[in-house]
Amino acid sequence: MAIGVSAVLAMVVGYVWYGPLFGNKWLEVIGATTMDMEKRKEMQKAAGPLYVVQFILTIFQVWVLAMIINVWTNVSGLEIALWVWAAFIIPIVAGGAMWNNDSKKVAWTRFLLQAGYQLVIFVIFGFVLG
Numbered sequence: 244m245a246i247g248v249s250a251v252l253a254m255v256v257g258y259v260w261y262g263p264l265f266g267n268k269w270l271e272v273i274g275a276t277t278m279d280m281e282k283r284k285e286m287q288k289a290a291g292p293l294y295v296v297q298f299i300l301t302i303f304q305v306w307v308l309a310m311i312i313n314v315w316t317n318v319s320g321l322e323i324a325l326w327v328w329a330a331f332i333i334p335i336v337a338g339g340a341m342w343n344n345d346s347k348k349v350a351w352t353r354f355l356l357q358a359g360y361q362l363v364i365f366v367i368f369g370f371v372l373g
Contacts, residue, residue, distance in 0.1 A: 249305040249371045250298060253364045257297075260360045272345075272353045308365075309372050320373020321366065328365040333358060 261269050275282070308327060312320045340354035 245371050246302060246305045246309055249364075249368045250301040252367050252371070253301045253305075254294070254298060256364055256367065257360065260356075260363070265356055268352065269356055272349055272356065305368055305372070308368055312369075312372050319369070320371075321369035324365040324369030324372070328362060332361045332365065336361060 308324060311327065312323050315323050336357045337354055340350045340357070343350070345353065
């Protein structure tokens with residue numbers, strides 16, 4: 244139950260994070276514009292199956308984190324989630340932000356947006372699973 248709740252919460256947070264909260268900044272980072280409505284409609288049509296795949300990947304991610312929390316019994320779920328975030332998520336997000344042709348400002352913005360989202364959901368995962 245906790246794994247499913249965590250996965251659903253990750254999708255909700257993602258909707259808010261990359262929508263009303265930081266949606267315009269994210270569009271700027273990926274090089275899209277709010278004026279490009281035709282392209283945006285195309286992306287939305289193709290997004291349905293991607294949401295399903297993302298949900299399945301998130302369930303797997305949370306399940307593995309739950310296994311780690313279950314084994315590492317002398318530490319809180321939140322602390323374990325933060326260690327996993329720092330050790331595994333941050334290097335991956337940083338690599339994705341560093342190794343492209345973006346300007347330094349755009350690379351940092353991409354990194355902060357993605358790392359921030361991941362931090363929020365891993366805090367949620369840690370609380371729910373702990």
